[in-house]
Amino acid sequence: MFSKLAVKNVVRSVRDYSVYFITLLFGVCVFYVFNSMESQTVMGYLGGGTSPYVQTILMLIDVISVFVSVVLAFLILYANTFMIRRRKRELGTYLLLGMERGKVSILLFLETLCIGLLALAAGLLLGVFLSQFISVFTAGLFSIHMTEWHFVFSPKAVGKTCLYFGVIFVLVMMFNSLSVSRCRLLDLMQAERSNQDLKLKSVGASVVMFLVGVALLIIAYAMLLQRGLFRVDGLFWLMLGLGSLGTLLFFRSLSGFLLRVCQRNKKLYYRGLNMFILRQFNSKINTTYVSMTVICLMLLLAIGITATSLGLNNTVEGLSSGKSPYDVSVYFWPSEGGAPAELEQWLAAGGFDPEEELEERMVYETAQVEFEPVRYELGGREVPLSSLSALSLSDCNALLALQGLPPLELGEDEYGLLWGTYEADYSLVKALWEDQPTLSVAGTTLTPQPGAETSAIIRTGTSRYESMLILPDQFLEGRPADSVVLVGNYPAGADVQAADARLEEAMHSLVPRDYESGDGGYGYGWDTRLGVYMDTMGSKILVLFIGIYLGIIFLLTSAAVLALQQLSQAADNAGRYRILARLGVEESMRDRSIYVQIFLYFFLPLALAVVHSIVGMTAANAAIAEVGHVDSVSSSVATAAFILVVYGAYFLATCAGSRRIVRGR
Structure with a gap:
């Protein structure tokens, strides 16, 4: 009899409090979706369990899930209070007909169990369905092109969801039993007749309260805008x-x-x-x-x-x-003997052929150029500037073309400037460019060309590089390179992850075998x-x-x-x-x-x-x-x-x- 009555009450409660049931359903769904990320297809593309980003994401989601479960527990207990209050007359009728309080508690236990199992099952089913799209969403955030996809089901997320919500529903059951045991029959039967007191305040007192509230909000707003959001004290x-x-x-x-x-x-x-x-x-x-x-x-x-x-x-x-x-940058800084000859063929020997992998590419060199010292007053002392790295005009324009930027123009006796990302030389180079001095390079006097200035990025990566001169091509012919760089872009629709993996494998296999790294050898890198x-x-x-x-x-x-x-x-x-x-x-x-x-x-x-x-x-x-x-x-x-x-x-x-x-x- 209890089972039939409980099922009947559950059906009625779900109908009358559909918002409560839907909230439970979506709570379970969202909880499962975010906790199933470890099993998502995209995590394999991001490095799986070895990636620090993936590990941090999963760790923080575990921590936040504890907080979320506490919030949902308060929500469910709060909602259950309203449901019990709504049903007090019904519960009183059960007691009036002779049902013992313990049996009423068992009835509420069965009802809560049924609603919990129903919401848990429906929420998990919806969560499993929606979690199939989180890989696509995550891949979009990281600009990852996934070549394969498979159905995802996370037993670990299911177990965690069942555990957390099981604890919540146990608390609800205990709360229901406590509520029934503490209520008198008279209170239950007259619950619908109880009204809240209507306490009207004077208009003057309310206006004062309103103005004080607005004043406090304005003060809080002013403090926030003046101090900023992230200054915690x-x-x-x-x-x-x-x-x-x-x-x-x-x-x-x-x-x-x-x-x-x-x-x-x-x-x-x-x-x-x-x-x-x-x-x-x-x-x-x-x-x-x-x-x-x-x-x-x-x-x-x-x-x-x-x-x-x-x-x-x-x-x-x-x-x-x-x-x-x-898409790709490979760079070397040789200290002895020059850079590796035929950089593209060298990479191809390691399994990454730029000609096949990259739709557009170029290799350029930079060289150190010396000129008669130019002296500037910086930080209270005189600092001489007698050399800078330089890039040829043709290489600079080729880099600009790859970025969709207009080319620069220089005369045979002019120089330009490419701004770097290394802050240490910024003040000195800025002083040079503002002063616009003539430079004597290899016996030729070069004048500055103000229009030949650019902040174009010369290679992919977060590593910094110095500002450098832009010189006509003939000034760099025959000079030893102080860096050799390959840059390029993949064709549209290429499997970027696989190509990057081939580049990494080639660099790991070639560099240790053919070149020394560190003092006396080569500095190298790729991004x-x-x-x-x-x-x-x-x-x-x-x-x-x-x-x-x-x-x-x-x-x-x-x-x-x-x-x-x-x-x-x-x-x-x-x-x-x-x-x-x-x-x-x-x-x-x-x-x-x-x-x-x-x-x-x-x-x-x-x-x-x-x-x-x-x-x-x-x-x-x-x-x-x-x-x-x-x-x-x-x-x-x-x-x-x-x-x-x-x-x-x-x-x-x-x-x-x-x-x-x-x-x-």
Whole structure:
């Protein structure tokens, strides 16, 4: 009998509290998806368990999952409180009919078990389906072209999900048993008759509270914009406290003056069911202003974390693309005996043939050029400059052509300048270029050509290189090279990972055998666009993953709490709406009153959270802008779309569920 009754109650609960069940389902789904990353196909392309980026991503997801499980546990316990409150009269009826409290607890245990197993199974099924796309998403973030894909199922993620949610549901079962054991029969039977006290504050006190709250928020905003987002000290926590208190006072003040202010506008107050709507809203906000404050702050976290993560990802992606104009760079710095002859044939002997691998390529040399010393005053002392590395004009223009940049022009007795990325020589070279001196090279006097200046990147990689002169070709003929560099790009659609692996294997096999490294031998290295991208983006991808993970959880939690509150309130107000129906109020007007109340509860916290997030994102973008351009527009649009879809779906589902509860269907 208990099993049949439990199943019947579960079916009814899932129907009446579909938002609760959907939240459980998506909580399980998101938890599985992010914890299944270790088994994703793309992780093999990223180096699997040997990659430090993969290891850090997986480690942080494990840590964040503990926090997420705590948040979801509070959400489920909070939602369960509303369900128990809604069913107190039903539970009292069971006791009145002679059912023992222990058996009522067993009934609730079976119901919770059924709902938990159903949500767990459905969530895992949806999670397994959605996790198939996370490899594609991750590969897109790292610009990886996957040549194969296979179905992914992670037993480890399933076990972790079952363990975490099993613990949560055990806590729910214990809470239900405790709730039943502590309630008196009279309290259970009269639960639906209990009303919340309507405590109206004077308009003056509410206005003062409102102004104090706004003042605290303005102070917190000013501190944030002036100090920045990432300066954590005592004032940082004071700023957070002022912002939180200001938010609390803002919502607390609504319960005092909103009704009174609207009452003074007779035309608005007596239009339709506005009087009923305002009194309902005012009576509830007396006890929900704390939860609305918490929801507002969680929405702030959801918006801020998601938008900042997307903006940071776009910024760093642009930075890494700027450092990597070529797919491949191989470079040598010989100290004796010159560079390896025929660099391309040498690489081909190791298994990486540039002619076959690269669609466009070039090999260039730089040489050290000496000239009569030019002296500058730097740091309080005189510093002579008598030599610089140089690049021929034809090689420089070939590099510019690979990057899609216009060529430079030089006369036979002119020189230009290519700016490097090594800061140590910047001041001296800057002084040289600003002074525009003539240089005596190999008995020829060269004059500067101001138009022959470029900051083009001469090789892929994060390693720095010095600024160098750009000279007519004849000045470098016959000079020993101080570096030899190969740069090139793969054909469109090439298997970049496999080609990079062949280059790495060739370098490892050739260099130790044919050349010495270190003192007296060759300095050498190689970089690839994908390698630089992963080095630059590795830690930043963590921010994106964790940001999206936490953003989804905070948004789901906020929307679910609001939805459950409104569904519970709709059940409490069902009797009042029946009275309105008997008084002749049209069904469309009753539905409109439901929608307006839900709209106020959903979008007041969201509106203030948007204001908070605009200030917070301004501070975050200012910090990010120190290292690059922030694409705040695209990140804001993507975040807004994400918020509107998820939050809007909960809003519509709550409206539909509340309307059905009020209508008694």
